[in-house]
Amino acid sequence: xxxxxxxxxxxxxxxxxxxxxxxxxxxxxxxxxxxxxxxxxxxxxxxxxxxxxxxxxxxxxxxxxxxxxxxxxxxxxxxxxxxxxxxxxxxxxxxxxxxxxxxxxxxxxxxxxxxxxxxxxxxxxxxxxxxxxxxxxxxxxxxxxxxxxxxxxxxxxxxxxxxxxxxxxxxxxxxxxxxxxxxxxxxxxxxxxxxxxxxxxxxxxxxxxxxxxxxxxxxxxxxxxxxxxxxxxxxxxxxxxxxxxxxxxxxxxxxxxxxxxxxxxxxxxxxxxxxxxxxxxxxxxxxxxxxxxxxxxxxxxxxxxxxxxxxxxxxxxxxxxxxxxxxxxxxxxxxxxxxxxxxxxxxxxxxxxxxxxxxxxxxxxxxxxxxxxxxxxxxxxxxxxxxxxxxxxxxxxxxxxxxxxxxxxxxxxxxxxxxxxxxxxxxxxxxxxxxxxxxxxxxxxxxxxxxxxxxxxxxxxxxxxxxxxxxxxxxxxxxxxxxxxxxxxxxxxxxxxxxxx
Amino acid sequence: xxxxxxxxxxxxxxxxxxxxxxxxxxxxxxxxxxxxxxxxxxxxxxxxxxxxxxxxxxxxxxxxxxxxxxxxxxxxxxxxxxxxxxxxxxxxxxxxxxxxxxx
Numbered sequence: 360x361x362x363x364x365x366x367x368x369x370x371x372x373x374x375x376x377x378x379x380x381x382x383x384x385x386x387x388x389x390x391x392x393x394x395x396x397x398x399x400x401x402x403x404x405x406x407x408x409x410x411x412x413x414x415x416x417x418x419x420x421x422x423x424x425x426x427x428x429x430x431x432x433x434x435x436x437x438x439x440x441x442x443x444x445x446x447x448x449x450x451x452x453x454x455x456x457x458x459x460x461x462x463x464x465x466x467x468x469x470x471x472x473x474x475x476x477x478x479x480x481x482x483x484x485x486x487x488x489x490x491x492x493x494x495x496x497x498x499x500x501x502x503x504x505x506x507x508x509x510x511x512x513x514x515x516x517x518x519x520x521x522x523x524x525x526x527x528x529x530x531x532x533x534x535x536x537x538x539x540x541x542x543x544x545x546x547x548x549x550x551x552x553x554x555x556x557x558x559x560x561x562x563x564x565x566x567x568x569x570x571x572x573x574x575x576x577x578x579x580x581x582x583x584x585x586x587x588x589x590x591x592x593x594x595x596x597x598x599x600x601x602x603x604x605x606x607x608x609x610x611x612x613x614x615x616x617x618x619x620x621x622x623x624x625x626x627x628x629x630x631x632x633x634x635x636x637x638x639x640x641x642x643x644x645x646x647x648x649x650x651x652x653x654x655x656x657x658x659x660x661x662x663x664x665x666x667x668x669x670x671x672x673x674x675x676x677x678x679x680x681x682x683x684x685x686x687x688x689x690x691x692x693x694x695x696x697x698x699x700x701x702x703x704x705x706x707x708x709x710x711x712x713x714x715x716x717x718x719x720x721x722x723x724x725x726x727x728x729x730x731x732x733x734x735x736x737x738x739x740x741x742x743x744x745x746x747x748x749x750x751x752x753x754x755x756x757x758x759x760x761x762x763x764x765x766x767x768x769x770x771x772x773x774x775x776x777x778x779x780x781x782x783x784x785x786x787x788x789x790x791x792x793x794x795x796x797x798x799x800x801x802x803x804x805x806x807x808x809x810x811x812x813x814x815x816x817x818x819x820x821x822x823x824x825x826x827x828x829x830x831x832x833x834x835x836x837x838x839x840x841x842x843x844x845x846x847x848x849x850x851x852x853x854x855x856x857x858x859x860x
Numbered sequence: 861x862x863x864x865x866x867x868x869x870x871x872x873x874x875x876x877x878x879x880x881x882x883x884x885x886x887x888x889x890x891x892x893x894x895x896x897x898x899x900x901x902x903x904x905x906x907x908x909x910x911x912x913x914x915x916x917x918x919x920x921x922x923x924x925x926x927x928x929x930x931x932x933x934x935x936x937x938x939x940x941x942x943x944x945x946x947x948x949x950x951x952x953x954x955x956x957x958x959x960x961x962x963x
Contacts (some may be wrong), residue, residue, distance in 0.1 A: 444938035533959050534959075536922020536923070622962045646961070663960055689957070
């Protein structure tokens, strides 16, 4: 299998439909297919072993993605929010490569050895006028389709490997070919270097759903574009949904009648935000998706029915499911295991393990992380309830060990968020002479509400054991998130360690 | 009879059907469409063949077809009039639960 097979099918079954749109510029599936072939010819002629993209979302992104598959070399979207020297070091590791970037960066990057640098505009105009010059794409399912660099906390970034078989297995298993209606349109606002950004392109191509790109997210732009383009489907990360909900509540007007389905993922969604969103969009189907880069994106879903049932229920256990990431996709197996690798039962917290064809669990140049039984340890903590709903409790590495007891920051954060004055919060471990680690909480208060440290400490103590009550509480105006909604805990740790000394 | 390889593209010798082999069994088997052995994607079909009446159910683009064991799975990438079989046993449509879009 090759990712190109997906585009070839779209090209042959509904080639005249608009596949991707950016502003007023569009590519039909047949135009995308032709441009991918043209670009593959350019890539092969350059001798590149990788196709890199260092840019925001544009029509060049899907062309580059499919051209790399056609040329038989890995696609490597790079995070443009890094320093110039970090980026140059990454690009140097990819040589010889073919790199598409914005025109401002071309000159600086052109100096790097064995790197063919082309601006987004030149790339598009070249490839749209050239077609059919590349050879047939290779069909080796084990070939590398995508490399995604993840930001390591120490050392050089490592590259997660997704092979053609992983990504195509995810698409074939989760998307019905050509199922989208002619008027369907998906608003894609996650950056190209995020696995969700790649999955969004591939699943929309396979479904035949028009992708509308939003390269620079703001709530106002998102709302305006959703209205203007009659968006029917969208994916957002939690911080984006928070801003959209704030903006719509502030304006007193929702007026998004076409928005049929809204899915979210990429981080923990506060219960209050999803509840407010469901009130604002009573007709919209909500889906929570949980997945990792190493699993070709989504592995569990909390679907629209689950959302409605949980929101309508008086039973606290059922209502709690709004904070769950749902149940596993068909064909995948998910288990919770203890630190010795023993499988745990319902409602017991441990590490989330997953097995299935879309699971890669592999980094370039390193031994696979997949165990001999085929399961991949995600390094995410979690528990599965008796009905199979998965609750994610945060990264295992973030667990606080206080006096020999393991405390989950997620559990404490959830309780703090239930307090009416708390808008956002983060719980981390800080060094403690007495306990090894102590619990610290950083709180963001709602604008017009107040709560003191003692009150919040007592709030946690009443609901959880006293060992979980934060020893230290700080009040901040906002928490540090990256642009895809991931809380930057290491920044919090650095800030709190700095203040303590 | 031949050992099949995942990722191989094949076409019908008697119709327009094209498939990609998604999963293949360990053992050799003969994949047919419309009653005639399927051929490599760039091979010319032998002359004089036609669709056999008992294998004319047709194929649909985007559907996956499996054998009884589940070890063989093919994806139809171009539809046609013949239907698929492995060692004479008809392949069946792999029905997937409809999932909400998560992307």
